[in-house]
Amino acid sequence: xxxxxxxxxxxxxxxxxxxxxxxxxxxxxxxxxxxxxxxxxxxxxxxxxxxxxxxxxxxxxxxxxxxxxxxxxxxxxxxxxxxxxxxxxxxxxxxxxxxxxxxxxxxxxxxxxxxxxxxxxxxxxxxxxxxxxxxxxxxxxxxxxxxxxxxxxxxxxxxxxxxxxxxxxxxxxxxxxxxxxxxxxxxxxxxxxxxxxxxxxxxxxx
Amino acid sequence: xxxxxxxxxxxxxxxxxxxxxxxxxxxxxxxxxxxxxxxxxxxxxxxxxxxxxxxxxxxxxxxxxxxxxxxxxxxxxxxxxxxxxxxxxxxxxxxxxxxx
Numbered sequence: 508x509x510x511x512x513x514x515x516x517x518x519x520x521x522x523x524x525x526x527x528x529x530x531x532x533x534x535x536x537x538x539x540x541x542x543x544x545x546x547x548x549x550x551x552x553x554x555x556x557x558x559x560x561x562x563x564x565x566x567x568x569x570x571x572x573x574x575x576x577x578x579x580x581x582x583x584x585x586x587x588x589x590x591x592x593x594x595x596x597x598x599x600x601x602x603x604x605x606x607x608x609x610x611x612x613x614x615x616x617x618x619x620x621x622x623x624x625x626x627x628x629x630x631x632x633x634x635x636x637x638x639x640x641x642x643x644x645x646x647x648x649x650x651x652x653x654x655x656x657x658x659x660x661x662x663x664x665x666x667x668x669x670x671x672x673x674x675x676x677x678x679x680x681x682x683x684x685x686x687x688x689x690x691x692x693x694x695x696x697x698x699x700x701x702x703x704x705x706x707x708x709x710x711x712x713x
Numbered sequence: 714x715x716x717x718x719x720x721x722x723x724x725x726x727x728x729x730x731x732x733x734x735x736x737x738x739x740x741x742x743x744x745x746x747x748x749x750x751x752x753x754x755x756x757x758x759x760x761x762x763x764x765x766x767x768x769x770x771x772x773x774x775x776x777x778x779x780x781x782x783x784x785x786x787x788x789x790x791x792x793x794x795x796x797x798x799x800x801x802x803x804x805x806x807x808x809x810x811x812x813x
Contacts, residue, residue: 523781530784534791541795548799549806567746574738582731585722585773592721696773703765706738707758711745 522686529690533697536660540701543653547708550645557642562712564629565650566620570710573616574702580609581699584668584692594682596675603672606695610665617658621651650709657705660698667691722775730772737765 551558587602624647628635631651636644671688674680680688741761745754771777776784 526779527781527783530787534787537791538795541798545799545802549802552803552806567742571738571742575735578731578734578738581734581769581773582727585727586724589721589724589727693774696769699773700766700769703769704759704762707741707745707762711741711758712754 525686525690526693529693533693536697536701540653540656543649543656544704544708547649547653550642550649554640554642554645557640558646559712560640561643561646561650562709565710566623567710569616569620570706573613574706576609576613576616577699577702580606580613581696583609584695588685588689588692591675591680591685591688592682599688600672600675603668603675607665607668607672610661610668614658614661614665617654653705654709657698657701660701664691664695664698667694722772722778726772730768733768734765737761737768 583602583606587599587606590596590599590602624630629647630636631648636647668691671680671691674687741758744757744761770788776788779785
């Protein structure tokens, strides 16, 4: 056997394996949210009018603004990874900070939205909500669970990116070793994709 | 041994993809708020969301340029599993008697 054909793993790092592992995790996350999307679809199919009425109460402008924020944060994290590949450490770090800031503004907007709704007496099991038609109770239940779980993912994403920022500062992530940053980026894009579906399904029911 | 990624994407590619994503967001908003295509609205919204996801997956998440075959089949495979769940759920919901 030709010895040159035996694969050598430099430093024991398997880049494809690391990325594939991240993808498997991302796909399991997609199925987690997928289950909730099926629940949403089944209830909306049963009570379309209630879903329409309840959706009209959500703040479309704030929802659209949050969509733009997340799309822009996806751009900044993608460029940040390319920057580290090209050896521009400073640009990479600045863009990671921009990404984290956009994620935090997203969460602040979400907080404002939830607080307003709760102020109007609309929260799971509230007397005001329970007095409403069945479909509206389900809509707001799904709204709180799905946007809540998504918000939790945004928060985790910000924390992960913060760790990456520290790793770049300590030179643990470099133009030669950036798989952890790339995987964090994949996670951040996943959060973006989930929001891409949440936005029309909750805010834009005509 | 190859390094992690031999071909960093261009900054301009990302900016173009981002512009596309913002335009599609404006489109889905306009379709929902200004035009009322009735029962087609949900299909249009999902088609636009699907297109946006495709852009994110292929360009931001580099699925387009991944070499190993596993990356090409992994998403369709999971979508197929998801579709089975959807069909099973809806065959139940659609044909179940009304329970009040």
